[in-house]
Amino acid sequence: MTTNNWPIGQWTTDLFDCWDDPSLCVKTCFCPCVTIGEVVEMLDQGTTSKGHACLLAYAMGSIHCGWIYGRRYRRKLREMFKLPESPYSDTLISCCCCVCGISQEYRELKNRGADPSLGWEGNAEKWKREGVKVPPIPTSSMTR
Structure with missing residues (x-):
């Protein structure tokens, strides 16, 4: 699925639909840093690795500031x-x-055509194989 299948400005999944994907729910309950690491890598388009994001989320969580990272x-x-x-x-x-x-x-990214578990590079390869010309995740268009 791509972004075009979902209306702009609407969530594709509800906040409390955690059990729509039981394995994700359990993984996130016991290892939230892993899930957030996967989400961050996708949102940063590979510039932040899943491992780095996971460690940063863990470190911030250990000093009770993980919510700042999550909110961002x-x-x-x-x-x-x-x-x-x-x-x-x-x-x-x-x-x-x-x-x-x-x-x-995580579910939102997945519903919009990205699989956070594959990482940014894995998704880029998948999109290339599938012939996706425009990735479901809007890429930054900053120029100098």
Whole structure:
């Protein structure tokens, strides 16, 4: 599936649909840093590795600041797909429902045609094999 299959400005999955993918839910409950590492690598388009993001999320979580990291990437995902910050704020979700939020972000990427478990390079290869001309994740178009 690509971004074109989903209406711009609408989530494709609800915050509390965690059990739609039971294995993701269990992985995120016990190893949230791994899931967030996969999400971050996709949102940063491979410039931040899954391992680096995982370690940073773990370090920030150990000093009770993981919500700051989570909030940053939740906002980035919302801005990328023009998703609403509702029914709850990014801060509230990152503080109080982080497992549900991280799972939702992962499912959102997957529903829009990216598989975070493959990493950015793995997805790029998959899209190339499938003949996808425009990746489902909007790429930055910054120029100098």
